[in-house]
Amino acid sequence: MARGINKVILIGNLGVDPETRYSPNGAAVTNIRLATTESWRDKQSGEQQEKTEWHRVVCFGKLAEIAGEYLRKGSKVYIEGRLQTRKWQGQDGQDRYTTEIVANDMQMLDGRGEGMGGGGGGGNRSQNAPKKDQSETAPMDDGGFDDDIPF
Amino acid sequence: MARGINKVILIGNLGVDPETRYSPNGAAVTNIRLATTESWRDKQSGEQQEKTEWHRVVCFGKLAEIAGEYLRKGSKVYIEGRLQTRKWQGQDGQDRYTTEIVANDMQMLDGRGEGMGGGGGGGNRSQNAPKKDQSETAPMDDGGFDDDIPF
Amino acid sequence: MARGINKVILIGNLGVDPETRYSPNGAAVTNIRLATTESWRDKQSGEQQEKTEWHRVVCFGKLAEIAGEYLRKGSKVYIEGRLQTRKWQGQDGQDRYTTEIVANDMQMLDGRGEGMGGGGGGGNRSQNAPKKDQSETAPMDDGGFDDDIPF
């Protein structure tokens, strides 16, 4: 059982092409550099301000393969995952820490990932597929505005 | 592949005990009534305001069993799920629609669910377990503040 | 103070053009019909399955104006908000309930909203602008991979 929630949701653009490597057992690992930009008008100067944050995202397995195949520098993407901080040794022998987002869901947002669904899944989202138990329920069949509902 | 994101995150308290039923094939279905309360100070009157929203949450399978066993009226719980609107027929034969949150993760937040982990899982969270590929990474081993880092 | 969390995150497409109305005091209210589609391969039949969920989103104030001006039928959009269930009376005098997402953030995701930033804000996101206290911090200035970091 999990004791805690550790969830990250990002929408941003890739700064470089993704890098895919394979572990000895053949599992794919894809690293992504993702930019999220905030802009706002400064209250004092009245000028438009902008700040970009860069994120390290890592994908494993099937998600890594899809990311490596369909994402490119500039791609806009939705990423859901969890924070993880890795410890490593710098060349000077000192400990360093790097925080990454370990992705467990991904969606392309710029229409360049047309073939993505073909291989059978855009992430570890099987838990989101409607369960058999719910199969008797039906979605609303009417997307228009209902005059019957007073706003 | 999913084309869209449909995600709900709730933290609230149960208004009544959960209700568990079993489908013909033996799968559990648990319904929960969850209250989320917002309060704020009104800018005009300066008075404290409060508003409670009631949510219908439905859990299936293993999650339904855990919810039925460990949650009670008053329990504080974290729910993650997706929105789903069901169509049904009122006694007058007219269509009605009910929107529910179909849970795919749950966590008790008031310490009454101590035994929860025993049975093997607090939801459909297997995708969040660290993957084998990451097993070489180590968590930071120190929860204290690092004097080395200037704030 | 809030006692509870009530958060919804959606990415989907508009089924119809947004509808904007103005309250007596001149404040805009915009209603949106948003589709989120899930698709998955059925484990038993092996066939591709698909299910679309329709959401009612309502925006107020500045966000309503932006939504009404920039969104159109087919637009892909990110919505963040909270669930709210309204009670209303059907023509038969009976109570009905409609659940909506009250938006507090919105982002266009298909590049058709280029001019959106001009008016000064894409939502109630002022709390997300970097605060003055943080202004001494600098973002990482390099979106590339760092050879120094072993993966």
Added chain:
Amino acid sequence: MARGINKVILIGNLGVDPETRYSPNGAAVTNIRLATTESWRDKQSGEQQEKTEWHRVVCFGKLAEIAGEYLRKGSKVYIEGRLQTRKWQGQDGQDRYTTEIVANDMQMLDGRGEGMGGGGGGGNRSQNAPKKDQSETAPMDDGGFDDDIPF
């Protein structure tokens, strides 16, 4: 306008008491070390596994004051914020990077924060207070299960 989403949601426990400092202009800054723990049953060994992730959370202003006053080592808390990576110089003159969660919402989850609401707000959540435009809408007034709704 924002171009991107950068959102973190954490539920965890403080590893140490929060540390509050004041900037020259009197604004509070509070640093928090937060642990989120995942546990799962290993499929191969069948043994229970556990992994704790430590997060650095920083709060500013009013939120910093509340965090400093009400949170303690061991407190369970909900944090919502955004990722930010700061660059700093190690004693060896080399660049280091530290990733933090800049909080913009917080909620105590263990009942020790009884007096929290008194001072007027548990975070930058004013945007979540029901807006005047919505004041004509009423919440559902019935939290019980409705026999009328067939499950």
Added chain:
DNA sequence: TTTT
């Protein structure tokens, strides 16, 4: 119907 919950909770603080």
Added chain:
DNA sequence: TTTT
């Protein structure tokens, strides 16, 4: 009603 959308979208891929």
